[in-house]
Amino acid sequence: MRQPRATANRTVLTTAGLILLTGGTWLATAGTSLTDRLPTWWPTVSEGDVLLNREDLAQLRDHAWWTATVSAAGIIITVLLVLWFLSQLHIRTRSRLPLTAPGSELHTRALKDALTRRVTAVNGVARCHLHIHSRRRHLHVRMRVWLAPDTAPGHVLERIHAVTAEAEQAATPYTLEARVRLSHENHPAPHVR
Structure with a gap:
């Protein structure tokens, strides 16, 4: 899209x-x-x-x-x-998002760190890098996920979807749109001396 x-x-x-x-x-x-x-x-x-x-x-x-x-x-x-x-012009997004509970707010940096830890903990994910942008009542999450060698992306995408759905529930009233870019980590090349 x-x-x-x-x-x-x-x-x-x-x-x-x-x-x-x-x-x-x-x-x-x-x-x-x-x-x-x-x-x-x-x-x-x-x-x-x-x-x-x-x-x-x-x-x-x-x-x-x-x-x-x-x-x-x-x-x-x-x-x-x-x-x-x-x-x-690139407008810097707000770092604090008010939530539905009175007096509660969510720091986008904390959400970014939590999502990075959760996605990296998924079996088959070697590393993850993500950005969060907020606009009105929408959170746009762009993820770059590197898969471990010989990992099928289907299982990993299901787990990432579960993590983002949980994050969307935590960030209510905001809706979360996630875009995931998958890459594979290369096998280390054998060196012969």
């Missing part, structure tokens, strides 16, 4: 790319010999002329809507780009 941020980024980049491609195509074909093949509604420019000359610009400025529309579009585009940029 993709992150919503990655999907939004791809959508914005695709839209901007299509707009730039359309504008570039128009600029590249508007004053060339291809103008005969363009649809009738496609705007064309005569040879040696500019897209928007002084007379056309003066005519547009005579309309009351022109200045307000250009200013509003510029402001809206700027605000949207600033908001998009700010959403890309």
Whole structure:
């Protein structure tokens, strides 16, 4: 499942790319010999002329809507780009999460240490490294688990699922989403001297 941020980024980049491609195509074909093949509604420019000359610009400025529309579009585009940029910044997550019991809280560092110990204790796990990010009422846990040589991942995944389900119950009212990346520890290569 993709992150919503990655999907939004791809959508914005695709839209901007299509707009730039359309504008570039128009600029590249508007004053060339291809103008005969363009649809009738496609705007064309005569040879040696500019897209928007002084007379056309003066005519547009005579309309009351022109200045307000250009200013509003510029402001809206700027605000949207600033908001998009700010959403890309990594925001440090809270280290203390309030729980349902009055006066109780959970330190994300303590949860991380407990989960690391529990996952490392699973039979067949050589080592584990994890990150916890909290956002609103969701805990996102990313685990990198190295399996011991000749360990089947199926049994290990079942045990890790049980550990994360127990952690989700302990972290109520937060929901926990865990992503596990499995790798195998390599057999040590025999050295012959």
